[in-house]
Amino acid sequence: MRALDRKVLRDFAALKGQLLAIATVIATGAGLFLAMRVCLHSLQRAQHEHYSSERFGDVFAALQRAPEHVAEQLRAIPGVQRVQTRVVAGVTLDLEGVSDTVTGQLVSLPDHGRALVNAIRLRRGRMPAPGRTDEVVASEAFATAHRLRLGTELGAVIDGRKQRLRVVGTALAPEFVYALGPGMVFPDDRLFGVLWMRREALGPALDMDGAFNSVALGIERGIDPTAVVRRVDAELARYGCRGALPRREQVSHFFLSSELQQLRTIGMVVPILFLIAAAFLLNVVVGQIIAGQREQIAALKALGYRDREIGVHFGKLVGAVVLVGLLGGLLVAASIGSWMIRLYSAYYWLPGLAFALDAREVLQVALLCGAAAALGTFTAIRRTVRLPPAEAMRAEAPAVYRRTLLERLGLEQLVPPAVAMVLRDVERRPLRRLLTLAGMVAATALVVASTFMIDAIDHAMVISFGMERREDVQVTLTRPRSTGVLAELRQLPGVLHAEPYRTVPVRFRNGVRHRNGAITGVPREATLQQVLDVRLATVPPPPDGLVLTRKLAEVLGVQAGDTLQVDVLEGQRPTRSIRVARLAETYFGLGAQMDLDALCRVLHEPRTLTGALLTVDDDLLPALHRAVKATPAVAGITSRNDALRTYRKLIDEHLGTSIAINIAFSLIMALGILYNAGRITLSEQARQLASLRVLGFRRREVSAILLGELGALTVLAIPLGMLIGYLMCGLLTEGLSSEQLRIPWLVAPRTYATAALTVMVAAGVSGFLAWRRLDEMDIIEVLKTRE
């Protein structure tokens, strides 16, 4: 090994504290980048592979009932390649040992061959045998949640008739990668499952012999799905179609692709923040190393080393830091990455999800880190390399100091000389302090921005499940029923109070703008469902006219007082003009509310309901569930507590962990920055501080001078970081919100407190380390060394 290369290793060893701190920041950035990229690509690959091998559809439609030959008309639509008609139905399921009401979706499988569109991938067992009307394949999510074995029997109520079903296999399907049951905000695989059954068995059970109520279409590449959607709508309108959907609006795909979009954004922004921090740290630390080695550099030049060789020499030192950081990054990526994959696997049922580091991605991240390091150190190294050797041999000219702003303002009596010493130093080299400050601000902001999600979702949950809705359980009916059914519901065990609601699928139109959605009719006397205005205050539902979700109003370009065209997508499918009475704030979905009677007037029908909200005596809840399973009119029952519990579980198990990781990483960033800042200040001011000790200053007084700067920076950084964090949250809410899910822009005090605490811990630890060094400083040695 060349002598100069040995020097690289020895320099690294001598500065290992500072260099490893930087390597840790690089490892964090590289690890996060790699983990998120690998996850993203693994999800994308799995999605693509699953979609193409199971022929996921491009356009979907649900309808009431259409004879099979209508499929020919759909096939004739230009651009349509494949059509798969199906029969689907909601069921309530009865599993042994499960008292809650579990709902499911039954989906037919073609009697011959694989589905042309929306096929399934069998994972265990076999497909239902021809002629067997009781055999089903269960979604793997559901089977896993209930630990269903092949051969397990389930009770099901299909269209009001009880039936026994036997699970003969489990499967995954592209349309149920993210399986959200009716009324669910988050998936709960225990309470909702998909079951596939042969068409010859399901058709007759639903009175759909020779007919279908669902269709999925595959279209040719390059064909605009909107055009096909319009044609499908037109063809199926008279069969009770509730509006065809392009793939991007299909629920499972929508959630999966928003997740991928988020991952892509966050996977870019967060690691880059870390790499910027690393670049800054390298800049400062390499600058310090080079300043400390002026004479060595001069000697090397005198010996005849070329500028390039000296540049490469320091480049190797930086390279060593990057290399250690990258190796650490691989470890971080491997652990975080496989954790993330497990997290995604719990919510997104894709085949073949696995964390595997890819050489190309590793190379990418290596280039990125290299670029960050080069950016951070290029000027420092070049400046040194260009320094004429004779100049390097002379001690650096004494720095030019001047009186600080504070003193120039005539406030010098406030500033003791020891403090003036630090202040003048800060004023002379403001950039490094600014960058240190920026790093701490970034760390604070990062904690705020990564933690606020819980505040926001909490708030949305409180609004949705605490203010808008106050029921214990929600009962969904199989189809609109007359008010008589309400009396039946009131008879069920444990029911204390029941309120009807009516949901009508509609298309809202304002000129060319339109959206599919639903109007919910709420009775005027309702107490379990509330209308909230844009300021989240409860308001009485207006006697007529729509209360429109603010987001929907924005999408449609209407305001309170405007009139909307509403195409009703069921029954006689009338089109009505309805006035927008007021706007409301909700965080989930694109909906509208209306007075129940006003809605029925618009529909020209007597008061009907599609479901009811109940308050229930807790003790009788199991009995209620048993009774509901035996009530044919009921399609499903969801409990508000279940939804809250699912949400808590999501927060506790997953979001909580990811936030803890983010906080840990922010801590690493703050520590890396502050530790280095402390060390550098110490090395720059060691002589001055030692001189003060010689003059009789106590250890404590000298420490206070050193730590005072650190403290001042921390005090300044925290509020700034909170502010920037708050603004970042605003950008994130914009970026992460969709028409279906809006994330409120708010940050709770506990989040600010966490951020402040994180940075304070980092400042405390680095302060302690710097203080210990100062305390151990050999005054005489420091004074003896030539500057």
Place this chain on the structure above:
Amino acid sequence: MTTPAPDAAPVFRMRGVAKSYAMGEVTVHALRGVDFELREGEFLVLLGPSGSGKSTLLNILGGLDVPTDGEVWYRDQALSGADRNRLTEFRRAHVGFVFQFYNLIPSLTARENVALVTDIAPRPLDAAEALTLVGLGARLDHFPAQLSGGEQQRVAIARAIAKRPDVLLCDEPTGALDIETGRQVLRALRDIHRQTGTATAVITHNAAIAQMAHRVVTLADGRVASERQNPHPADPDELAW
């Protein structure tokens, strides 16, 4: 000491060299028009008080610095006006430096400090051999911090001669040393000079050292004040200061 012929060819020639540089907010005029020669096989002492410009002169000779004005020639190669890269190549190929404060790399052992030069020289001495020449054959693997000042300076001399330089330039080589240690270092320089005949320039403010030179040039206030031949160079052991 073998006396070189008085008409020996000059290795370095300087004509009207001036140098000024900024030091903080002050401009320092280090050289104000110097004419000077260093000849083949010569052991020369440049004498002068601190601030007389002798270090600047040496730096310019060694290609560490360029003059603000005037001409500098190494054999038939003009150093004044040469760019940084040419100066580097010149140093790499021809010059051995010894500094007052040794300028060893503290993170490298004695052998490794010498290896810094043997790594880049075309036909170097073996590092251990160079160290043996200065009497440090037994301290090859010591770090600078484990060596005395005299030993460190001898490592620096070994490092300077390991490339078999055409000229050896020494800037106050005994400036940081006590008398006895200083004599050791001077003996090492004289022995090397005897064995290799390398043209050597030593700058010092110590007039006693001038007694061991073939020729003594005195600098004062950035100009050559006097120049004299010394037909009988003294042995370092006879020197006293």
